[in-house]
Amino acid sequence: MRIVPAVNSVPVILADRSYEIVIQSGILKNIGDVLQEVGCSSRVAIVTNPIVRKLYGREVHRALTQAGFSPFFIMIPDGEQAKTMKWLDKILDALVTQRIERKDVVLALGGGVTGDVAGFAASSFLRGIPFVQVPTTLVAQVDSSVGGKTGVNHKQGKNLIGAFYQPQVVVVDPLVLKTLPSRQWMAGLAEVIKYGMIADEDFFDFLEQHVDGLQNQSGDVIPHILRRCCEIKAEVVASDERESGRRRILNYGHTVGHALEAFGHYRKWIHGEAVGLGMIQEASMAHYLGMCSKEVVARQDDLIKRVGLPTALPAKMEFLDLWNAMQHDKKVINGDIHCVLPTRIGEVQLVPLVRETIRKWFSHQHASSAKFAKVVGKSPSRPAKKK
Ligand SMILES: NC(=O)c1ccc[n+]([C@@H]2O[C@H](COP(=O)([O-])OP(=O)(O)OC[C@H]3O[C@@H](n4cnc5c(N)ncnc54)[C@H](O)[C@@H]3O)[C@@H](O)[C@H]2O)c1
Ligand SMILES: [Zn+2]
Numbered sequence: 001m002r003i004v005p006a007v008n009s010v011p012v013i014l015a016d017r018s019y020e021i022v023i024q025s026g027i028l029k030n031i032g033d034v035l036q037e038v039g040c041s042s043r044v045a046i047v048t049n050p051i052v053r054k055l056y057g058r059e060v061h062r063a064l065t066q067a068g069f070s071p072f073f074i075m076i077p078d079g080e081q082a083k084t085m086k087w088l089d090k091i092l093d094a095l096v097t098q099r100i101e102r103k104d105v106v107l108a109l110g111g112g113v114t115g116d117v118a119g120f121a122a123s124s125f126l127r128g129i130p131f132v133q134v135p136t137t138l139v140a141q142v143d144s145s146v147g148g149k150t151g152v153n154h155k156q157g158k159n160l161i162g163a164f165y166q167p168q169v170v171v172v173d174p175l176v177l178k179t180l181p182s183r184q185w186m187a188g189l190a191e192v193i194k195y196g197m198i199a200d201e202d203f204f205d206f207l208e209q210h211v212d213g214l215q216n217q218s219g220d221v222i223p224h225i226l227r228r229c230c231e232i233k234a235e236v237v238a239s240d241e242r243e244s245g246r247r248r249i250l251n252y253g254h255t256v257g258h259a260l261e262a263f264g265h266y267r268k269w270i271h272g273e274a275v276g277l278g279m280i281q282e283a284s285m286a287h288y289l290g291m292c293s294k295e296v297v298a299r300q301d302d303l304i305k306r307v308g309l310p311t312a313l314p315a316k317m318e319f320l321d322l323w324n325a326m327q328h329d330k331k332v333i334n335g336d337i338h339c340v341l342p343t344r345i346g347e348v349q350l351v352p353l354v355r356e357t358i359r360k361w362f363s364h365q366h367a368s369s370a371k372f373a374k375v376v377g378k379s380p381s382r383p384a385k386k387k
Helices: 027-037 049-067 086-095 112-127 138-144 174-179 182-199 201-210 211-215 222-239 246-251 254-263 271-288 294-307 318-325 355-371 376-381
Strands: 010-013 019-023 043-048 070-074 105-110 129-136 149-154 157-166 169-172 336-344 347-353
Touching: 010 222, 019 222, 027 049, 027 129, 027 169, 027 336, 043 049, 043 112, 043 129, 049 070, 049 105, 049 174, 070 086, 070 105, 086 112, 086 149, 105 112, 112 129, 112 138, 112 149, 112 157, 129 138, 129 376, 138 174, 138 182, 138 271, 149 254, 157 254, 169 222, 174 222, 182 201, 182 246, 182 271, 182 294, 182 347, 201 211, 201 222, 201 294, 211 222, 222 246, 246 254, 246 336, 246 347, 254 318, 254 336, 271 294, 271 336, 271 355, 294 336, 318 355
Parallel strands: 019 169, 043 070, 043 105, 105 129, 129 169
Antiparallel strands: 010 019, 149 157, 336 347
């Protein structure tokens, strides 16, 4: 039985791959009970990095041991460098060495990097063994731990190698966010804002009205944002598990965002920051194409700015830098870029864009930005040529 009935839980309905996202403060202490309820077996390989292990490793290990499990750690390094074939190989080596069997479990304890690489290891080891997600960053709690996308990067592009592989359960403990560096917290807010933009205007209003709470990581706003983001992600994933249609709306901000990450050599911006910048650029594109009003752009950009995310692109960035970086994205089909663009707050559309359209938008936007001190964050206030 894979569904755990829990008060604070959100179901992800996917036929025989259905599971629950359990959201509860302090749930880490009872993680053994959660694993028992979903029918996990005796051995648990905890994949984590040194930072997260130091903070939460002992607590998780103890809770699992107390519930009768035999946990052990598989360590990967901190940061995006762990999402590679090299570290996938090392995880698989450890699973072989530990004689892990089909009924045993891989548990990812960490952010999106850990969840992505550990999930891919679980999907391929013995053609798939049970997998549990214990996300510890905001990005991971509202996004990467839900929906079954797992994988590693290739030197030619992000997430090029991977599998759809759903976890048995996602265990979200909001208390772990207290130790998250503020830069990581803010990066997660970009994904949170994305949910408002793609699917829920009321939620977007809520975010606008609680900017202070978002900045201070207030206990009043965190439960609501975690739950609402997980609900939206669960609903979208349930309607299109393998991203043949509707699920693509989750890529809003990511076409330009992934290109920026590559352009910045994965060092200049962290994922969520790049997504925030990507949303600013993609909304500007939508407005340029006449798909949305300037108010939509202004409200979005203002919220991104108010929560403290970066809004400025490097002044030296040229069209070809952006275009070339975009070419490695999975959303390129026959040379066209398939981009998710907003039509209003709470609604987006998938639009194929040819090179010339993007080039024209880029020069138009660049010319306007130059007038406004090359600060993209100031673009909402500039007069728009199109409605
Ligand atoms: N699979 C998906 O659907 C999906 C969706 C979104 C993002 N992603 C991927 O997720 C990755 C980004 O994830 P991320 O933003 O969580 O980055 P991350 O996993 O690198 O974690 C960010 C940093 O926070 C640290 N950390 C984690 N939890 C902590 C805690 N509670 N307290 C203190 N420090 C903590 C980590 O050690 C790391 O240094 C990218 O590789 C991205 O491609 C995947
Ligand atoms: Zn993302």
